Amino acid sequence: MKFAVIKTGGKQYKVKEGQELKIEKLGVEEGKKVKFDQVLLLNDNDDVKIGKPYLKDVKVEAEILENGKGKKVEVVKYKPKIRYKKTFGHRQHFTKIKILKIA
Numbered sequence: 001m002k003f004a005v006i007k008t009g010g011k012q013y014k015v016k017e018g019q020e021l022k023i024e025k026l027g028v029e030e031g032k033k034v035k036f037d038q039v040l041l042l043n044d045n046d047d048v049k050i051g052k053p054y055l056k057d058v059k060v061e062a063e064i065l066e067n068g069k070g071k072k073v074e075v076v077k078y079k080p081k082i083r084y085k086k087t088f089g090h091r092q093h094f095t096k097i098k099i100l101k102i103a
Helices: none
Strands: 002-008 011-016 020-024 033-036 039-044 047-050 060-069 073-079 084-090 093-102
Touching (some): 002 033, 002 093, 011 020, 011 093
Antiparallel strands (some): 002 039, 020 093, 033 060, 039 047
């Protein structure tokens, strides 16, 4: 089973070829291809390579499927005894990608 661990948007993701996942917004148009060069780990069946901190000459190629916003998260600020209550919401931007190739 071939997989890699990449770093993007301050987070780490375990990815396989053909997998679709949502990551932090990249700001790239839909339909374009993107290469991730910050690969932390590569597992190619029984051969495991670990980067220090990143692997050289290993790239993960992906295609942008969608840019959008996630579900709304309600945030409530409240202070007792002083009649203060404030409610607002937040929708996080995301980019949906499909992993094409790990090379």
